[in-house]
Amino acid sequence: MARHSVIDGTAPLGVVIVGAGFIADHHGAALRASSRARLAGIVDVDAGRASAAATAAGGVPWTTDLAAALARPDVGAAIVCTPNVTHEPIALQIAAAGKHLLMEKPLTITAPSARAVVDAFDAAGTVVMAAHTHRFYDYARAVDDAIAGGAVGRPVFARLALLGGWIWPDWRAWVLDPAKSGGHALHNGVHLLDLVSWWLRDEPVSVYARGRAQTAAELRIHDYLEMHVEYARGADAVCEMSRGHRPSTLDRRDVLIAGTEGVLQLPADGWGSTVVTESGTSLLHPQAANGFAVQLDAWLDAIADPRAERAMTPADAVRAVALGVATELSIERGEPVTLDEVMEGVRR
Incomplete structure (x- = not known):
């Protein structure tokens, strides 16, 4: 049976950012400006980088363990900003955890892996969107x-x-x-x-x-x-x-x-x-x-109503x-x- 993230529609969606590099700062700023979602934590393989990013974001939790972050009940989604070659395994882990995903473009670096990611989220009943911010x-x-x-x-x-x-x-x-x-x-x-x-x-x-x-x-x-x-x-x-x-x-x-x-x-x-x-x-x-803020809202709209028309569909991401x-x-x-x-x- 597919697992779903249970999100209280009256509370902001808890989102962790995975990968504390340059582009993560833009996604973090969009989250901090949103009333519909909140930055729930930072995940990075480098403890020093994760800690510094968490401190800069106002002292949010941080970890080097993605599984631990995804297991938190207040986390319903992730924004991934890691090197492209890591996108497929991280996405599949997030899908298996029943969370939603906004993946920095490209979705993956091969067409078969992109389709595998889309299929995994379809099976989980959660939303995946590629962050083609332009x-x-x-x-x-x-x-x-x-x-x-x-x-x-x-x-x-x-x-x-x-x-x-x-x-x-x-x-x-x-x-x-x-x-x-x-x-x-x-x-x-x-x-x-x-x-x-x-x-x-x-x-x-x-x-x-x-x-x-x-x-x-x-x-x-x-x-x-x-x-x-x-x-x-x-x-x-x-x-x-x-x-x-x-x-x-x-x-x-x-x-x-x-x-x-x-x-x-x-x-x-x-x-x-x-x-x-x-x-x-x-x-x-x-x-x-703000393009990142508009993109965040589009992703949150898709999570709120998966049947609604999407601004960036999974098929669009695979095609790209x-x-x-x-x-x-x-x-x-x-x-x-x-x-x-x-x-x-x-x-x-």
């Missing part, structure tokens, strides 16, 4: 709202570029080890691959990509990516992702959506957007919100993993890779 940023939601409102008709082409400088602390960072991160396409490229697929409202069928070790020849990942995605109904997307631009503080974003009835463009040098149709040009104003894997394979082979190949034996 879906909840102002610009992404404003673009999607405009498309949903018919601003460009049926979208047929998307271009998305996210260009930045070096963000990792040094050469020992786990994200630079493809065995631990899955490669840059899975660690950061999935943001773009997920967004364009969401905006285009179409199923990807193949990826053709190239990558460069832009920062240094010794780099073991491709910190610059170009990705072309083809879709089932004829749409196309071109994505450009970089952590190798200079200066290192550069932060540039460029969005263009072309549809059957117009073009939507988010200029690279500003936050305002324009929609161009035969009727003329109009402005699109993004919503002002498959797109990342296909990208890495395409770079390695120098040819397009189909999603069918990556998902072989995985699709239900």
Whole structure:
């Protein structure tokens, strides 16, 4: 019989953060600002790091033992911020404990393991969501709202570029080890691959990509990516992702959506957007919100009503993993890779 987390609907959901690194601080801030959930503790394999993070969060409990944290009756869920290669075993442990999960993207680093995680939460009757936070940023939601409102008709082409400088602390960072991160396409490229697929409202069928070790020849990942995605109904997307631009503080974003009835463009040098149709040009104003807080609310909504439409579904998370894997394979082979190949034996 599946075990379920029993949460008092009148009390905030107790959530532990697993992995006390950089991104955990953003999730912790969202929890502290929420009236629907509370930070119930910190889990990290490094006792010093766990203790320091717990102290910084106001003295919440901490432990190096995930099983002990999940066994606490006041803990109903976890947000996992650990290296990508650890995602599958940690997720399966959380599912077995009957708790809900918000997993930092990617859900896992292979399509079969992503499906195994989704199946485990289905069996447990609990909610799993991948933290593709860009879906909840102002610009992404404003673009999607405009498309949903018919601003460009049926979208047929998307271009998305996210260009930045070096963000990792040094050469020992786990994200630079493809065995631990899955490669840059899975660690950061999935943001773009997920967004364009969401905006285009179409199923990807193949990826053709190239990558460069832009920062240094010794780099073991491709910190610059170009990705072309083809879709089932004829749409196309071109994505450009970089952590190798200079200066290192550069932060540039460029969005263009072309549809059957117009073009939507988010200029690279500003936050305002324009929609161009035969009727003329109009402005699109993004919503002002904290992406991590909006994402947390979306996850809590799914927990409160598992039957409601989700802002990020488990199928979306599996698809993003498959797109990342296909990208890495395409770079390695120098040819397009189909999603069918990556998902072989995985699709239900």
